Amino acid sequence: MSAPQKALKKGMTSCLSCHQLIILPARGGRCRCPRCGASVYGRIDGSLMLTWALTITGALLLLPANILPIMSVIYLGAGEPSTIISGVMQLYNSGMWGIALIVFVASIAVPVMKLLGLILLLVQIQLRLHFVPTQAMKIYRVVSGIGRWSLLDLFMISILAALVDMGFIAQVAAGPGSTAFASVVVVTMLAARSFDPRLIWDAHDGDLYATAVEPETAHRSAAENG
Amino acid sequence: MNQLRNTKPIPWQRACHECDLLLTGGLAPPGQKLVCPRCRCTLHRNSNHSVYYTIALSLTGLLLFIPSASLPLLTFSLFSFGADNTLLNGVNSLYKAGFIWLASLVLFCSVLAPLGKFLLLLFICCGSTWKFLDRAVAFSVRWYQHIKEWGMLDVYMLGILVALIKLRDLGKMDVEPGLYCFGAMMLVANLSSLSFDQNAIWQRLALRRDLRRAAL
Numbered sequence: 001m002s003a004p005q006k007a008l009k010k011g012m013t014s015c016l017s018c019h020q021l022i023i024l025p026a027r028g029g030r031c032r033c034p035r036c037g038a039s040v041y042g043r044i045d046g047s048l049m050l051t052w053a054l055t056i057t058g059a060l061l062l063l064p065a066n067i068l069p070i071m072s073v074i075y076l077g078a079g080e081p082s083t084i085i086s087g088v089m090q091l092y093n094s095g096m097w098g099i100a101l102i103v104f105v106a107s108i109a110v111p112v113m114k115l116l117g118l119i120l121l122l123v124q125i126q127l128r129l130h131f132v133p134t135q136a137m138k139i140y141r142v143v144s145g146i147g148r149w150s151l152l153d154l155f156m157i158s159i160l161a162a163l164v165d166m167g168f169i170a171q172v173a174a175g176p177g178s179t180a181f182a183s184v185v186v187v188t189m190l191a192a193r194s195f196d197p198r199l200i201w202d203a204h205d206g207d208l209y210a211t212a213v214e215p216e217t218a219h220r221s222a223a224e225n226g
Numbered sequence: 227m228n229q230l231r232n233t234k235p236i237p238w239q240r241a242c243h244e245c246d247l248l249l250t251g252g253l254a255p256p257g258q259k260l261v262c263p264r265c266r267c268t269l270h271r272n273s274n275h276s277v278y279y280t281i282a283l284s285l286t287g288l289l290l291f292i293p294s295a296s297l298p299l300l301t302f303s304l305f306s307f308g309a310d311n312t313l314l315n316g317v318n319s320l321y322k323a324g325f326i327w328l329a330s331l332v333l334f335c336s337v338l339a340p341l342g343k344f345l346l347l348l349f350i351c352c353g354s355t356w357k358f359l360d361r362a363v364a365f366s367v368r369w370y371q372h373i374k375e376w377g378m379l380d381v382y383m384l385g386i387l388v389a390l391i392k393l394r395d396l397g398k399m400d401v402e403p404g405l406y407c408f409g410a411m412m413l414v415a416n417l418s419s420l421s422f423d424q425n426a427i428w429q430r431l432a433l434r435r436d437l438r439r440a441a442l
Contacts, residue, residue, distance in 0.1 A: 201246060
């Protein structure tokens with residue numbers, strides 16, 4: 001089976017912002033897209049390293065986000081701070097399991113799944129495991145698509161804090177966990193952005209890190225290898 | 227204006243931006259989309275009258291933004307005390323409580339990013355008619371790509387729903403007219419990002435450059 005025609009082997013790449021095909025400079029490195037002015041590189045610089053760093057940061061931040069209280073409802077002077085999980089349990093116990101499920105999925109399942117998915121992709125590429133690339137692409141698309149929904153809980157806190165602000169009678173205050181949770185969401189969204197899906201296909205085709213190959217050298221090495 | 231319309235498809239070569247496969251082909255037929263044969267990512271979605279629809283939708287969005295940012299979305303009342311929630315109110319109360327990072331994130335995702343999206347889309351689609359705006363339009367398309375995923379009106383809407391149900395047994399919750407404007411704005415925001423096709427913009431710019439070159 002002949003190897004698929006890849007743009008990078010021909011010394012070209014597509015601009016990630018406007019999708020135009022661009023001839024990369026022969027010495028490698030980055031250049032500016034002539035059409036939209038975004039910086040263009042064969043593969044995102046240090047994509048794996050950056051994604052690892054952001055993923056690990058997100059995983060570490062997930063601990064305080066789940067342990068510390070994210071908000072407290074103070075009703076008639078009394079009230080206990082609630083964590084993410086206890087908020088979900090509260091909803092479930094009051095019989096609203098539909099909403100409890102939505103909040104659970106958005107604020108617990110989605111961040112964890114996102115981190116696991118990213119780690120899976122990264123490990124797969126680093127160890128060159130033989131995954132089916134179409135499935136890896138599915139994971140990548142899910143990870144980058146669902147990221148935004150975990151901000152649901154934070155929006156809810158901001159709405160509640162504005163609504164229930166009556167001094168002594170009732171008050172909703174955000175807790176320290178919410179800052180950690182917001183950071184988790186932002187960091188994982190950035191991690192999904194910095195991950196370059198083209199690396200999945202590079203790993204699959206067996207030419208990972210063969211970046212900045214000049215067309216001439218590529219042809220020469222192919223000729224030498226027969 | 228009529229010269230700016232391109233009737234025949236331009237053949238081009240491109241690389242899939244998600245799997246780097248080299249491809250040759252035309253643009254997608256109107257109303258349909260082109261998919262990468264290897265990784266199934268959408269290469270080009272050709273909406274009908276993309277530029278005009280996007281102008282109309284982003285103008286609608288900007289007009290709807292005024293009532294949904296100024297009118298209250300929800301009111302909550304308890305023992306004749308009441309408070310209402312506007313888009314900026316929640317940000318303000320978080321800011322006053324000292325959660326600056328959280329407040330700025332909520333402000334950015336629910337107010338600034340959607341507003342920026344509408345403004346950028348309007349500017350891109352209207353500005354692509356004039357020659358002297360070429361650089362600015364290219365710059366805005368790039369920023370639109372950056373800002374696109376941070377506008378989270380639909381997530382905010384779900385947050386409102388959760389808040390509505392969560393506080394139902396604590397006091398009296400009322401839905402205000404601002405919420406209907408907000409819902410409409412959310413719909414328009416999604417429709418405008420669906421109808422926007424940046425290829426149409428690039429075609430306009432390229433076509434004008436060719437016309438200019440031919441005139442010389």
